Amino acid sequence: MSMRYQIFVPCDSIARAVGADQVAAAIVAEAAKRQITVDVVRNSSRGMFWLEPLVEVSTSAGRIGFGPVSVAQVAALFDAGFHTGATTHAACIGEVEAHVYLKSQERLLFARAGKTDPLSLDDYVANGGFAGLQRAVAIGADKTLAEVQASGLRGRGGAAFPAGIKWNTVKEAVADQKYIVCNADEGDSGTFADRMLMEGDPFLLIEGMAIAGLTVGAPEGYIYVRSEYPQAISHLEQAIKTAVAAGFLGSNVAGSGKAFNLHVRKGAGAYICGEETSLLESLEGNRGLVRAKPPLPALQGLFGKPTLVHNVLTLASVPVIADKGGAYYHNFGMGRSRGTMAFQLAGNIKFGGLVEKAFGLTLRELLEGYGGGTANGKPIRAVQVGGPLGAWVPPAHFDMEVDYEAFAAKQAMLGHGGCVVVDDSVDLAKMAQFAMQFCAEESCGKCTPCRIGSTRGVEVIQKIRLNQQRDENVALLEDLCETMLHGSLCALGGMTPFPVLSALRHFPQDFGLGSKEGQS
Amino acid sequence: MTPDQHAVVARILSARQQEPGALLPILHDIQDQLGYIPETAIADIAFAMNRSKAEIHGVISFYHDFKMSPPAAHELRLCRAEACQSMGSDALAAHVHACTGIDEHGQTADGQLAVRPVYCLGACATSPAMLVDGQLHARVTKEALDAVLQPILNKTTGGAA
Ligand SMILES: Cc1cc2nc3c(=O)[nH]c(=O)nc-3n(C[C@H](O)[C@H](O)[C@H](O)COP(=O)(O)O)c2cc1C
Ligand code: SF4
Ligand code: FES
Numbered sequence: 001m002s003m004r005y006q007i008f009v010p011c012d013s014i015a016r017a018v019g020a021d022q023v024a025a026a027i028v029a030e031a032a033k034r035q036i037t038v039d040v041v042r043n044s045s046r047g048m049f050w051l052e053p054l055v056e057v058s059t060s061a062g063r064i065g066f067g068p069v070s071v072a073q074v075a076a077l078f079d080a081g082f083h084t085g086a087t088t089h090a091a092c093i094g095e096v097e098a099h100v101y102l103k104s105q106e107r108l109l110f111a112r113a114g115k116t117d118p119l120s121l122d123d124y125v126a127n128g129g130f131a132g133l134q135r136a137v138a139i140g141a142d143k144t145l146a147e148v149q150a151s152g153l154r155g156r157g158g159a160a161f162p163a164g165i166k167w168n169t170v171k172e173a174v175a176d177q178k179y180i181v182c183n184a185d186e187g188d189s190g191t192f193a194d195r196m197l198m199e200g201d202p203f204l205l206i207e208g209m210a211i212a213g214l215t216v217g218a219p220e221g222y223i224y225v226r227s228e229y230p231q232a233i234s235h236l237e238q239a240i241k242t243a244v245a246a247g248f249l250g251s252n253v254a255g256s257g258k259a260f261n262l263h264v265r266k267g268a269g270a271y272i273c274g275e276e277t278s279l280l281e282s283l284e285g286n287r288g289l290v291r292a293k294p295p296l297p298a299l300q301g302l303f304g305k306p307t308l309v310h311n312v313l314t315l316a317s318v319p320v321i322a323d324k325g326g327a328y329y330h331n332f333g334m335g336r337s338r339g340t341m342a343f344q345l346a347g348n349i350k351f352g353g354l355v356e357k358a359f360g361l362t363l364r365e366l367l368e369g370y371g372g373g374t375a376n377g378k379p380i381r382a383v384q385v386g387g388p389l390g391a392w393v394p395p396a397h398f399d400m401e402v403d404y405e406a407f408a409a410k411q412a413m414l415g416h417g418g419c420v421v422v423d424d425s426v427d428l429a430k431m432a433q434f435a436m437q438f439c440a441e442e443s444c445g446k447c448t449p450c451r452i453g454s455t456r457g458v459e460v461i462q463k464i465r466l467n468q469q470r471d472e473n474v475a476l477l478e479d480l481c482e483t484m485l486h487g488s489l490c491a492l493g494g495m496t497p498f499p500v501l502s503a504l505r506h507f508p509q510d511f512g513l514g515s516k517e518g519q520s
Numbered sequence: 521m522t523p524d525q526h527a528v529v530a531r532i533l534s535a536r537q538q539e540p541g542a543l544l545p546i547l548h549d550i551q552d553q554l555g556y557i558p559e560t561a562i563a564d565i566a567f568a569m570n571r572s573k574a575e576i577h578g579v580i581s582f583y584h585d586f587k588m589s590p591p592a593a594h595e596l597r598l599c600r601a602e603a604c605q606s607m608g609s610d611a612l613a614a615h616v617h618a619c620t621g622i623d624e625h626g627q628t629a630d631g632q633l634a635v636r637p638v639y640c641l642g643a644c645a646t647s648p649a650m651l652v653d654g655q656l657h658a659r660v661t662k663e664a665l666d667a668v669l670q671p672i673l674n675k676t677t678g679g680a681a
Contacts, residue, residue, distance in 0.1 A: 014643050017658035049645035187640060189601035195642040227548075227585055228641055230654070266548055268583035271639065285543030285569075287582035303540060345645060347606035352645030375607070384602055388639075420644065422606045431602070438639065 044200030047354030150326025152338030188387025386415025450493025
């Protein structure tokens with residue numbers, strides 16, 4: 001009997017950006033040349049991006065991994081018998097799931113990452129998919145809502161608002177139409193978890209949105225994906241078609257007798273459209289100008305109707321809560337931060353990737369333990385957590401536990417969980433200027449402190465860096481930040497002061513001011 | 521618009537105009553098929569959507585993605601956001617500037633190459649990243665950049681517009 005070997009090469013867009021397609025093609029060609037029968041499966045990524053392209057081989061002892069693999073190595077891999085699971089090639093990392101980076105994680109959201117073909121409904125269902133939706137249908141809307149409330153889940157898009165409260169508001173609202181809107185605008189530098197999830201496990205987001213729709217009584221849903229993520233859009237569109245055909249979406253969702261229809265919409269390159277009311281304006285076909293709140297989107301959202309707006313990861317957390325119960329989810333985490341957080345290790349970091357852990361580990365464990373320090377071995381000087389509106393955190397604070405409240409106490413924010421590491425060559429005054437510049441470019445223009453203040457901020461920081469009336473300009477910068485902090489309608493203007501002031505506070509010498517680094 | 525362009529716009533409008541909030545999908549479709557949104561299409565869009573031309577203009581100009589003039593033959597977008605900066609994207613941008621004379625945003629006089637910044641491509645664990653004609657590249661080195669940039673520049677007569 002001739003042997004067939006199963007080989008996995010990720011189809012994640014980042015794996016492809018570092019050569020996965022070429023590696024997959026080279027494996028097929030080399031196997032044909034050697035008359036070896038291989039089935040190449042394009043799986044999702046494990047999120048260990050420094051190892052991409054990470055090629056895996058199925059064996060009776062689990063999947064054996066090789067990475068990062070280049071086209072030039074493929075012949076040598078066959079010479080070493082990698083396709084049989086032989087572990088002698090230098091690129092071999094052993095059994096993938098035994099890798100310390102993965103084994104120590106608590107993957108609820110990314111449970112299937114790397115294991116399945118993202119577009120295979122069979123793979124999804126065989127690995128626990130749609131169990132949450134089925135249970136939600138069986139127990140009904142009131143009990144499903146109670147599970148979400150008991151889970152302690154908070155929004156993963158940045159503001160960390162309790163999901164259960166929002167769900168209840170939308171559910172109680174009386175209207176002829178309601179909507180579920182998924183915020184997949186993921187514009188923050190240092191974040192890629194939404195992208196990974198939509199590309200790698202699109203059925204999970206679909207399932208979470210269907211549960212939300214049935215629970216709050218919304219028959220229509222939209223996923224607003226940034227235009228920079230074409231593969232996420234195409235995977236979602238294909239998965240939606242499959243889910244409709246299988247009866248998990250459409251007029252009778254999973255036999256519930258209720259409808260839920262899902263649409264994908266593409267953004268158009270405006271960072272502000274990640275802000276939920278700007279996103280709703282954009283979905284309605286308008287300029288993405290931020291709306292004043294109230295009215296809350298939960299009561300008057302899309303087309304003026306009650307709308308549940310959530311981040312990708314919030315909605316994707318719902319199936320496990322519906323399946324295993326709110327208490328199961330609540331058991332992970334600490335304090336008022338329950339469940340798991342998908343941290344994204346990015347920038348100048350040795351082992352960049354996705355780390356899903358319960359809240360409560362320290363930044364040091366994340367950045368030094370998982371991340372392995374900087375890519376070039378230089379000392380970590382700072383980390384920006386939570387995207388371009390997040391604070392720069394100095395190493396002196398790396399021992400704090402990661403939870404929403406602990407971060408807030410240090411004038412920092414966890415946001416969407418992105419961590420951008422920089423080494424000691426960074427100029428934090430320049431980064432502060434960049435933050436103001438970014439705000440100026442992306443401001444929706446509705447309020448003066450944000451629109452004008454950020455442009456002034458760029459000039460003032462420039463003067464500080466050039467040592468023009470430095471002391472006066474530092475005072476001016478602080479005033480300007482104060483005005484933006486209190487006079488902005490949304491967090492773009494309101495939180496741009498965070499990276500600016502944290503840089504000034506923790507790294508004054510970069511602004512030409514003489515006091516000690518790393519003091520708070 | 522040429523008659524062909526006109527027909528494309530008309531087809532897109534009739535296919536989409538009943539959808540709720542259809543304007544962004546319509547603009548995307550037009551740009552995908554024509555490469556840009558012709559000024560003269562705006563009246564058609566406004567009429568079909570029952571909105572003013574000024575409103576349609578306002579929407580187009582709000583979003584960085586929409587273009588109102590024909591695109592260059594090639595487009596290079598370097599990621600300029602924080603994670604890519606930490607891995608040397610500023611040096612890549614300086615190299616592009618040195619080779620093309622284009623600072624952050626612009627195109628060569630012969631319309632061969634447009635350079636446009638982008639803020640995060642979701643590749644921040646494999647920075648620096650760039651998009652070349654829609655294709656994503658990560659862990660970009662100066663050599664990798666040159667491998668895509670130089671063949672394009674060899675076709676140009678040089679100089680920024
Ligand atoms: C400038 C700005 C950008 C934002 N970008 C995003 C984003 O890309 N994705 C996201 O989920 N939330 C983003 N938010 C937060 C949303 O406004 C909103 O809080 C979130 O979508 C609610 O979902 P959640 O409850 O699941 O967190 C942004 C907020 C602001 C002020
Ligand atoms: S703070 Fe800036 S982005 Fe937010 S509403 Fe005001 S002008 Fe618009
Ligand atoms: S910051 Fe460049 S890809 Fe995210």
